[in-house]
Amino acid sequence: MSEGKLRTGRFALALAGTFGLVYGLCVLWDYTFPERAVRQVWQDLFPGFAWTLEGVLLGLGESLLYGLGIGLIFGALYNFAPSQGVSIARKNLLAEKTRLAISVGGVAFAVLLILVLQGLYQGWDRRMGVYIEQTPADIWVAQEGADDMFHSMSLLPANLQERSEKIDGVAEVHPLHSRRYAFNIEGEEALTVILGYHAEEGVGGPLEMVEGESIPGPGEIIIDRAFANKYDLHLGDILTMEDKDLRIVGISEGTDFLLYQYSFVAETEAQALFQMGDFVNYFLIRLEDAGEVDIVTDLIEAEFAGVQAFSREEFADTSRQLLEEYFIPVLAVLFAIGFAIGVAVIGLTTYTATIEKSREYGILKAIGAKNSDLYRILFEQGMIVGLLGFGVGAALSLVVNQAAAKVVPEFLTSIEPLDMSWVLGASLLMSLLASYIPMRRLAGIDPALVFKS
Structure with a gap:
């Protein structure tokens, strides 16, 4: 393995480790501060600061899982891919800029849809209990x-x-x-x-x-x-x-x-x-x-x-449960639709590109390239499209959220680093799944027929 390839692999693994660390910190923050008002601890010198064993274990475990998963993806694509695969993948994408734009646009649209919906959920979730949490009362008494x-x-x-x-x-x-x-x-x-x-x-x-x-x-x-x-x-x-x-x-x-x-x-x-x-x-x-x-x-x-007494936190949580009960099912369906759109757009454009470049892939097979080598080219293309699409979609989501909030006062939105992390993972997964669509076509290319034609 060449030194350049080793450096690329180390960089990829370092990037994955950084991603896992950041994600873990976000998860730790989320699990350690179950009371949403405590997220504003910077304003009053961290009152109510309490690390919980459950929060630490869940945060570290989830961080390790996601960091390892992303590390394996980057390692497989960069550290073990042949050097010609990387260059061919990039050349294939840049050769058809219109097709690249369509693929990136498909991922960007899916990311935009997911982040806008997730931002709405986070904004409404925070707001649903904020009045109760910030009212200076320890107990709320209501009718049973x-x-x-x-x-x-x-x-x-x-x-x-x-x-x-x-x-x-x-x-x-x-x-x-x-x-x-x-x-x-x-x-x-x-x-x-x-x-x-x-x-x-x-x-x-x-x-x-x-x-x-x-x-x-x-x-x-x-x-x-x-x-x-x-x-x-x-x-x-x-x-x-x-x-x-x-x-x-x-x-x-x-x-x-x-x-x-x-x-x-x-x-x-x-x-x-x-x-x-x-x-x-x-x-x-x-x-x-x-x-x-x-x-x-x-x-x-x-x-x-005939009365029921709630702590401030309990009463706020019951209000948020309404949002989870009625909003989460709709959110899940829309997430699935956005994800499916992204996979379909990338898969179709990649499949079309594979058909058009059958001769080039046949030549690679003729000079000794294995199907696994060609698959890595597809994976590399998918990763590039996924990262570009995520960047465009994330930027657009910030603009759309700000603009919508000014036009529609009820449009409450909040995008956290944790949201960006899992949506990044979803966009990469979207691209990798789409890369499987043209694999059968790629495996069926006969180099002998290519040369005859």
Whole structure:
């Protein structure tokens, strides 16, 4: 084996090792920080930092598996391929630039589709629980059976607040009113969820203010920026609810959830608007010692019939489960479609190129090249197309995500390094699978017939 080939092999294995290391770190991060809010540890000196044995083992194991897999692919294609295979593969691709562009475009389209969908899933997944996670409450109390804030209804007696305050370990109890409502804005229904909270205390209010007042008063409302952008609303505009005018005094962000956004009014305003009498929807409890969450939730459920107490993390996770239940099956189908499109485009273009260059492959066979040598040429072509397609598709996905987010406020997207890693692996796998399509044709080439023709 030549020195140049050895250097190429070492480079390929080093690249694979680097990929595996980066992937492993991403996996470790993902498994070690199950609470999504803790991902912002840089802002508050790593609170809640906790390495788990499960996270370490899963991260290292997955890192080793993927690193080894990519290393074997690169090693097989570069370290053991004959030197003429590399040059022939590149010449074949560059000889037909239009065909190369079509192949790269097929992979790029598949990568674009997969990354956009994955980015949407990640963005929605983060946003689904962010309001619960960032609200300063250790325990959420709801009616039994109301597992989330999106599709279940919770009604609790208002006197539960005073009774809850007497439980050992409870520091504060705050009521939260919730009502889904569709404002009529120039003949169009504008759906939002109005939350009524104790404005002076701030528990249950907006997460982050963009402009205007942070505390709504009588006859006032704070709306989410996505809601404002979607319906062209501004500070001072009037929204009417049940013959009651609400003036927009603030615009917040961080409470945009798929089909609707959160709006905020004062607790007294919510009581008058919702006409719920002696009922509220949720109670938000702050503890004297946050480490006693499990103890206090058990006490609450034992003390009061028909209620369910959740830790902040549990309540956020139940909201995210809705996304996994309804979105993941659709996502899997679209992923499969994108993958199949990529394989089909590369396979067809490679097959066509193989037919056109049958004479050249026949000459290689005549001078002693084995079928395995020719297969390596196809694999090399597939790898080049896969890498180029991934680069183009990844770049396009970033542009498309940014542009779509500006046009459609509900388009929440987030692409993490881990996503890029597995999509890179998928694009390489896509290219390698497509390389098998013309193999039978390649194996059937008879060098004698080539020379006769």
